[in-house]
Amino acid sequence: MSPDLWADLAFWACGVVAVLAGAAVFYVDSMARATYALALSFVAVGVVLLLLGQAYLGAVVVLMMVMEMAVMAVYMVMFMGMNPALMPMSMVHSHRAAIGAGVGAFLLLGAGALLVPWPERRGAPDPDVTAALGEATMGSHMLVMVAISPVMVATIVAGVVLSLHRGRYDRGDRP
Amino acid sequence: MPDRIRSALLVPVAETARLLRQRPRRTVEADLLLWRIASSGLLPLAVLMLVLVPWGDRALVSDPVGVVWFNALDVFAWALVWLLGWGANAVYxxxxxxxxxxxxxxxxLPLMFALIAPAVAAESLDLGVxxxxxxGLWYVVWMPVAFLAYCLGVLGMSVRxxxxxxxxxxxxxxxxxxxSGVDRLLVQAGxxxxxxxxxAVAVPLFLGGxxxxxxxxxxxxxxxAGALAWALAAVGSRLPTLRPDRVLQPAWVVLLPLVLLQxxxxxxxxVWG
Structure with missing residues (x-):
């Protein structure tokens, strides 16, 4: 078989894994399994990006999503205050509204993908897509990026500080 | 042969044989799927890192974004070690x-910013480049802070x-x-x-390939790679275990700004050199 066919097969296999693992998030009955099913789904999406020739984006999606899911598992279990391995629990609530919203969103996005007249490709991809991506996000938009980063960090820190009455790092040795 | 050397050579063999023959122990209501994924995942993770390393002039997998892949792989240790603790369904x-x-x-975070230094200096994310x-000059000589943060990260991800x-x-x-048994063997080997x-990844990054x-x-x-692995294990095992709740503050308040300065x-x- 030709390499192109293998790449096509891998692309579709990863797409199927991404969708099935995403569905498993709602099917399993444990916080840890739901979290890591979502991580698997994102990793499959990262591999799809690799197969589209976006080496950097694919690697970064895998990196960020595995890290995020590892932290999210901690928060989910912490706020639930329970041990789902001992106490299986449903990962869904508000069935009807959720299914309605899901089907509606799928139809809307699917219709958009099918009905929108897609533009023809103009020009060719940059030989170094990673450098082109860096140039596109950081070149002319450097000021935006530099401004957004501290705002995002401040939001995270403020959110944690506001939700925490007294942290474990607050050892009482500071005024 | 001196006793110390003989035991150093025999202990790994004896321990492997012992664990292979050990009867597996199970905990009540363990999440076996996640536990098995975690215990068998560390070793493949290390292999995936090793294929990125250029052996002399070429790597097994020459990746234009090898540095990012190494970073993505070491983040998998977060997932696997946590799942290792979770899967057993036991307090400890x-x-x-x-x-x-x-x-x-x-x-x-210090590790991530430490990885940026060699990539910026070489103007590439490819470990071979x-x-x-x-x-001319090994990066470890003029990026000592990045190298130290990197070494700390390696000790962290291998739970040493x-x-x-x-x-x-x-x-x-x-x-x-x-x-217990094979699961324990796989985790320790991992x-x-x-x-x-x-x-091994530090060799192309800091030690001149x-x-x-x-x-x-x-x-x-x-x-x-062998010398650095030995040095890390030797230095690490002579240091006391740090309290987990006391590590974040010096790591982010002292080490992270130092690495950013680097x-x-x-x-x-x-730019100007």
Missing amino acids: GLVGGYRFLALALGYE IAAAQS APLDAAAGADLAGGVLAEL RYALLVAGA GAGPLLPGWLWVVLK DLVVAAVV
Whole structure:
């Protein structure tokens, strides 16, 4: 078989894994399994990006999503205050509204993908897509990026500080 | 043969044989699927890191974004070690898993910014290009802070002292507490393999790749990686285990700004040097 066919097969296999693992998030009955099913789904999406020739984006999606899911598992279990391995629990609530919203969103996005007249490709991809991506996000938009980063960090820190009455790092040795 | 050397050679063989023959122990209501994924995942993780390393002039997998892939792979240790603690459905393992994430937050950010320094200096994310760019001066010489942060990260991801609280003796082994038989063997082998893989990736990043007199390039990579792995294990095992709740503050307040300064110096050298 030709390499192109293998790449096509891998692309579709990863797409199927991404969708099935995403569905498993709602099917399993444990916080840890739901979290890591979502991580698997994102990793499959990262591999799809690799197969589209976006080496950097694919690697970064895998990196960020595995890290995020590892932290999210901690928060989910912490706020639930329970041990789902001992106490299986449903990962869904508000069935009807959720299914309605899901089907509606799928139809809307699917219709958009099918009905929108897609533009023809103009020009060719940059030989170094990673450098082109860096140039596109950081070149002319450097000021935006530099401004957004501290705002995002401040939001995270403020959110944690506001939700925490007294942290474990607050050892009482500071005024 | 002196006793110390003989036992050093025999203990791994005897321990492997013991664990292979050991009857597996199970805990009540263990999440076997996640537990097995975690215990068998560390070793493949180290292998995936090793294929990125250029042996002399070429790597098994030559990746234009090898540095990012190494970073993505070492983040998988977050997931696997936590799942190792979670899967057993037992207190010590779970506490160990949470300890690992607390330490990981501390070592990972300095590690990420440490990886940026060689990439900026070589103007590439390709480990082969980074190794080739050090023909004049090894990066470890003028990026010592980045190298130290990197080494700390390698000790962290392989759960070794001083960042081994997740598997601490005060927790009866923490994430390792309930492991037995082949699962335990795979995890312990995976920890050593991660240490070696981290040391091997440091060779193209900081230690000049395959550069060296007389011997062929691939042999220099093996020698440097072996020496660094040995040094990390030796230095680490002489340090006390750090309390997980006390690591984040110095790691982010002291080490992270130092590594950022290092990146700034490297960027300034690249632009004006």
